[in-house]
Amino acid sequence: MNPHDMPSAEQLVEAVREWLERDVMTSTSGRLQFHARVAVNVLAMVERELQVGPTQAAVHRDRLEQLGCADERDLARRIRDGELDDRLPEVRELVWATVKDKLTVANPKYLD
Amino acid sequence: MDELSSALAEVVGAREVVELARLSGGASRETFRFLADGRPLILQRQRGGDIRDMGVEADVVRAAFAAGVPVPELVASSNQPSAVGSAFMVLTAVEGETIARKILRDDEFRTAREVLPAQFGRALAQLHTIDPATVPGLAPQDQVRMYRQLLDTSGEPHPTFELAFRWLEEHQPPPCPPTLVHGDFRLGNVMVGADGLRAVLDWELAHIGDPMEDLGWLCVKAWRFGSPKPVAGVGEYAQLIEAYEEASGLTVDPEVVRWWEVLGTLKWGIMCIGQANAHVSGVARSHELAAIGRRVCENEHDLFLALEERW
Structure with missing residues (x-):
């Protein structure tokens, strides 16, 4: 439970993103406008992460547990060392699902 | 000045x-x-x-x-x-355009887009005939080892990249005669006019290696710049390979090109980690570089797509 007043972190980021889109993007050009667009994309990404992050974290924990791995680093090491070779199709399925979760936050259009 | x-x-x-x-x-x-x-x-x-x-x-x-x-x-x-x-x-100075999005979308380059796949195949065949011995100082590169080390140095865990490294090691193409390869042959590094390829630029990553590295790199999804066509966003694999075979007299194994394409996708992903690290470590503070770190999962997704049914 967090003690903060409204607006939420997500709403605050949204407010800054809207300002960038409404005022900054429209009154800049060239490199500055490009960098403003990058900033808009970054803030939109943070908004998505704030929305779905907690659910994704729980799902990710379950996937790691299913493979008997403590964390992402442990999973990477065990793939590298061949310790999961007897269940590679399952490993690939779960890792790809995680990649899709990352894309859902980073760039959902990429999944189309 | x-x-x-x-x-x-x-x-x-x-x-x-x-x-x-x-x-x-x-x-x-x-x-x-x-x-x-x-x-x-x-x-x-x-x-x-x-x-x-x-x-x-x-x-x-x-x-x-x-x-x-x-x-x-x-x-x-x-x-x-x-x-x-x-x-x-x-x-x-060679006149023309280097910006990929213009070459892929502008009407001015409509004819160029039709001829580029075969021109790329011929230019690659030609540049692979250069005797590496005539360029002292060119070094052979073990690209798998090089990028393995870069990933380890980054300190970031990536299970997808580990799966890809395992696949690459298990499907390593047979050795080939040492060849001068360009190392970064793609839109952005070639000068294109309305009539097609005018000049191959940016030779700073040239090294000694497998000629198929250049063909595979040209097909990496990032270098299609959003176009559905696999070869540099302008052509099909067969167009590139046919032109290359005709000009070089060699036979190309498409699976070896795909192997290099998979390695290329992995390389670009590891480069993205490096760019984000440049920001995080303070070498070059920039939100643009920072954001590139979150593009790594695009490469991971591309690796899964490239390896689907190939594992």
Whole structure:
């Protein structure tokens, strides 16, 4: 439970993103406008992460547990060392699902 | 700029250098354009601190020109500090467009897009005929090992990349005769006119390796810039391979091209980690670089797509 007043972190980021889109993007050009667009994309990404992050974290924990791995680093090491070779199709399925979760936050259009 | 103009006039043996203008400035090198007695030339100069030897690159460009590869002609070069820069090359200016999105979308390049796949195949076949022994200083590269080390140095865990490394090691193509490869052959590094390929540029990553590396890299999804066509966003695999085979007399195994494409996708993903790290470590604070770190999962997704039914 967090003690903060409204607006939420997500709403605050949204407010800054809207300002960038409404005022900054429209009154800049060239490199500055490009960098403003990058900033808009970054803030939109943070908004998505704030929305779905907690659910994704729980799902990710379950996937790691299913493979008997403590964390992402442990999973990477065990793939590298061949310790999961007897269940590679399952490993690939779960890792790809995680990649899709990352894309859902980073760039959902990429999944189309 | 006046000082640079007179230094350039001396270097190229011109009476007069005018219209000197900076085209771009990266972290390691700057590019200028100028007129020497009316002749349009390009200066590329290295900043101090870049560890790459521009002298080797100059030798590669000269060898490529001699082999008939479409490249700018080398007019002058030096890898000794001088009034022109810490190391530099002066090349003939080739007119055209390098920006991938324009080449892929603008009407002006409609004809170019049709002929580029075969032109790329022929240019690659030509540049792979250069005898690596004629360019001292070119080093063989074990790309898998190199990027394995880069990933380890980054300290970031990526299960997808581990799966890809395992696949690459298990499907390693047979060894081939040492060949000079360009190392970064793709839209962005070629000059294109309305009629098609005008010049192959940016030879700083040239090394000794497997010629199929260049074909695979050209097909990496990032270098399609959103286009559905696999070869540089302009063509099909068969167009590139047929043109390459016809010009080289070699037989191309499409699976070996795919192997290099998979490695290329992995390489680009590891490069993205490096760019984000440049921000995080404080080498170059930039939200643009920071955001690139979150593009790594695009490469991971591309790896799964490329390896679907190939595992």
